[in-house]
Amino acid sequence: MTQSGKNNIQKEGLKAPIIRIGVVHWIKANLFNGVFNSILTIVTLFLLYKVIPPFARWAFIDSLWFSSAEQCRAGSGACWSIIPANIRFILFGFYPHELHWRPFVAMIMLIGLLLYSKNRNHWNRSFGYIWIAGLSIMGILMKGGLFGLTPVDSDQWGGLPLTLMLSFFGMFAAYPLGVLLALGRRSQMPAVKTICILYIELIRGVPLISLLFMSAVLFPLFFPEGVTVNKIIRAQAAIILFTAAYIAEVVRGGLQAITRGQYEAAESLGLNYVQKMRLIVLPQALKIVIPPSVGILISAFKDTSLVVIIALYDVLKTTKSVLASPSWMGFSPEAYLFVALIYFVCCYSMSNYSRRLEKELQT
Amino acid sequence: MNGESIKSNRPSEDKIIEIYGLHKWFGDLHVLNDINLTVNRGDRIVICGPSGSGKSTLIRCINRLEEHQKGKILVDGIELTGNLKNIEKIREEVGMVFQHFNLFPHLTILENLALGPIWVRKVPKKEAEETAMYYLEKVHIAEQAKKHPGQLSGGQQQRVAIARSLCMKPKIMLFDEPTSALDPEMVKEVLDVMINLAEEGMTMIVVSHEMGFAKSVAHRVLFMDFGQIVEENTPQAFFDHPQHDRTKLFLSQILH
Ligand SMILES: Nc1ncnc2c1ncn2[C@@H]1O[C@H](COP(=O)(O)OP(=O)(O)OP(=O)(O)O)[C@@H](O)[C@H]1O
Ligand SMILES: [Mg+2]
Numbered sequence: 001m002t003q004s005g006k007n008n009i010q011k012e013g014l015k016a017p018i019i020r021i022g023v024v025h026w027i028k029a030n031l032f033n034g035v036f037n038s039i040l041t042i043v044t045l046f047l048l049y050k051v052i053p054p055f056a057r058w059a060f061i062d063s064l065w066f067s068s069a070e071q072c073r074a075g076s077g078a079c080w081s082i083i084p085a086n087i088r089f090i091l092f093g094f095y096p097h098e099l100h101w102r103p104f105v106a107m108i109m110l111i112g113l114l115l116y117s118k119n120r121n122h123w124n125r126s127f128g129y130i131w132i133a134g135l136s137i138m139g140i141l142m143k144g145g146l147f148g149l150t151p152v153d154s155d156q157w158g159g160l161p162l163t164l165m166l167s168f169f170g171m172f173a174a175y176p177l178g179v180l181l182a183l184g185r186r187s188q189m190p191a192v193k194t195i196c197i198l199y200i201e202l203i204r205g206v207p208l209i210s211l212l213f214m215s216a217v218l219f220p221l222f223f224p225e226g227v228t229v230n231k232i233i234r235a236q237a238a239i240i241l242f243t244a245a246y247i248a249e250v251v252r253g254g255l256q257a258i259t260r261g262q263y264e265a266a267e268s269l270g271l272n273y274v275q276k277m278r279l280i281v282l283p284q285a286l287k288i289v290i291p292p293s294v295g296i297l298i299s300a301f302k303d304t305s306l307v308v309i310i311a312l313y314d315v316l317k318t319t320k321s322v323l324a325s326p327s328w329m330g331f332s333p334e335a336y337l338f339v340a341l342i343y344f345v346c347c348y349s350m351s352n353y354s355r356r357l358e359k360e361l362q363t
Numbered sequence: 364m365n366g367e368s369i370k371s372n373r374p375s376e377d378k379i380i381e382i383y384g385l386h387k388w389f390g391d392l393h394v395l396n397d398i399n400l401t402v403n404r405g406d407r408i409v410i411c412g413p414s415g416s417g418k419s420t421l422i423r424c425i426n427r428l429e430e431h432q433k434g435k436i437l438v439d440g441i442e443l444t445g446n447l448k449n450i451e452k453i454r455e456e457v458g459m460v461f462q463h464f465n466l467f468p469h470l471t472i473l474e475n476l477a478l479g480p481i482w483v484r485k486v487p488k489k490e491a492e493e494t495a496m497y498y499l500e501k502v503h504i505a506e507q508a509k510k511h512p513g514q515l516s517g518g519q520q521q522r523v524a525i526a527r528s529l530c531m532k533p534k535i536m537l538f539d540e541p542t543s544a545l546d547p548e549m550v551k552e553v554l555d556v557m558i559n560l561a562e563e564g565m566t567m568i569v570v571s572h573e574m575g576f577a578k579s580v581a582h583r584v585l586f587m588d589f590g591q592i593v594e595e596n597t598p599q600a601f602f603d604h605p606q607h608d609r610t611k612l613f614l615s616q617i618l619h
Contacts, residue, residue, distance in 0.1 A: 259465075261461060261463055261465035262465060262467065264428050264459075264461065264465060265459075265461065265465035265466070265467065266467075267426075267428060267454060268426055268428065268454055268457070268458070268459040268528075269454065269455075269478070269479035269483060269527075269528075269531060270451050270452075270454035270455040270479065270483040270531070271478075271479070271482060271483060272447075272451060275482050275483075279478060279482065280467055283469050284467075284468070284469050287469065
């Protein structure tokens with residue numbers, strides 16, 4: 001008994017001491033340490049008391065979930081009914097009603113592919129082919145015209161699939177382009193360097209909105225008369241070109257963090273420029289810039305909502321259209337909260353994933 | 364280790380590095396001033412000299428990590444010019460070990476070693492890894508193959524760096540102060556590896572102030588100061604009877 005007691009003491013002595021804190025102690029230490037903090041805590045609690053109960057009452061207790069617009073107007077709570085009643089238009093826009101399963105399946109496929117890609121063990125040679133195959137099937141599903149699927153003109157695309165498409169295609173295309181621009185900016189060749197600097201600084205000097213407008217005006221100039229470039233492709237190109245410039249600057253920061261010794265070691269082994277960059281420099285540089293890159297991708301994702309200005313119906317615009325219909329007019333808080341939730345889920349998953357990736361790659 | 368026996372395998376008169384009238388400037392700084400040097404296959408040369416005298420710059424010119432502005436450098440018969448293909452060809456044949464190891468931190472030890480052979484020499488992956496394991500065993504760290512460089516001590520990292528160069532089966536090895544970033548107790552383990560290499564007849568140019576190493580391994584010792592080769596002699600003569608005042612001063616400083 002005494003023997004084992006002694007052993008325990010010795011064992012505990014080896015471990016770092018665990019500091020146990022009670023609830024009261026925690027409150028004292030974190031909320032009421034000092035006069036100023038105490039006042040702050042009390043004010044905050046008061047504000048929360050003023051805001052939370054009424055909000056909860058509106059959102060949950062008095063709310064209606066599956067009713068008509070008239071019933072909503074009679075009640076005093078939130079009218080969540082606006083969402084189930086219009087969900088198909090919010091999600092798919094003007095896509096033909098009876099074909100909604102197609103964008104739906106395409107979206108599920110995209111989410112499936114993204115989940116599959118989360119596991120880094122899947123990042124092997126066939127990974128690229130899986131993505132290409134997946135994206136082609138999604139494209140065929142959206143566009144139709146093959147395998148007996150009714151063709152759907154891209155003017156009718158809209159809603160969440162459009163938002164997801166613009167952002168994910170945008171990211172996948174912008175990232176490599178941004179890396180190339182960053183490498184070009186550090187190139188020894190003056191011409192390449194100048195072009196890259198000009199490009200990056202020009203694009204960063206204008207807002208995305210103006211780029212979207214310009215794409216409508218400029219694209220036709222580059223193509224022979226009679227050839228019209230689809231609106232979605234124009235928007236997509238503008239988003240890619242815009243995001244790439246920001247990615248380039250972030251990647252450049254990562255490249256600067258790689259020491260000269262790494263370049264010299266790679267060179268002294270006889271690696272050529274491409275090998276040196278691909279095998280030694282970029283893997284290290286890109287790892288460093290995961291957090292800021294994801295920041296850019298997240299803002300690019302949110303910026304896709306700007307395509308409304310060239311009359312594309314992304315998920316925000318479809319929601320606004322619902323709100324413009326006479327019967328559902330006035331229920332904007334509910335509708336916007338729903339759209340915000342969609343954006344939040346997407347952005348939060350991205351930043352969450354980036355944190356995990358960062359941890360996994362830490363060596 | 365027996366110094367005399369190492370030296371007995373005399374180098375043949377077969378030139379592998381030829382440097383004629385080499386000059387190099389960094390801006391206005393004249394870093395190399397009319398360097399002439401011939402290295403034969405199997406030669407082992409130790410370069411010493413005060414800080415900033417241009418030792419590193421000289422050996423870095425040999426694999427074109429630094430570009431020279433005047434003079435001529437021939438390595439294994441190929442002249443170093445702006446020609447990228449030639450530069451890469453020479454770099455394949457010239458291994459380099461740096462003061463700060465410069466291992467690739469994102470790769471495992473084994474990957475560090477196999478990288479060059481796979482991508483430059485186009486050796487199949489399996490074969491490259493076998494070679495890598497062979498050299499890791501030679502430098503006595505085979506059991507660390509799966510680790511990353513950050514997990515190794517300085518001495519171990521430097522031995523990995525040597526093994527990484529050896530995996531390319533180079534004809535020449537350049538060492539730029541390979542032990543000066545190491546804690547004293549790790550210097551010997553690295554020098555032992557280098558002595559082994561010397562015994563196998565590798566052509567080596569070593570920038571180092573390790574006088575014991577120079578005495579037992581080098582055929583020639585070069586003393587550099589202000590971008591010039593001030594004195595060149597056998598280790599015996601160099602340490603026992605230095606000719607120039609600057610050499611004498613330098614030796615008196617490092618030997619105390
Ligand atoms: N990239 C560079 N740009 C400008 N000056 C340089 C550069 N590299 C070296 N120098 C200068 O050239 C001179 C010679 O440098 P070098 O590194 O060859 O000297 P060293 O003999 O190797 O000295 P140490 O013993 O300190 O390593 C020094 O004065 C150094 O400051
Ligand atoms: Mg040096």
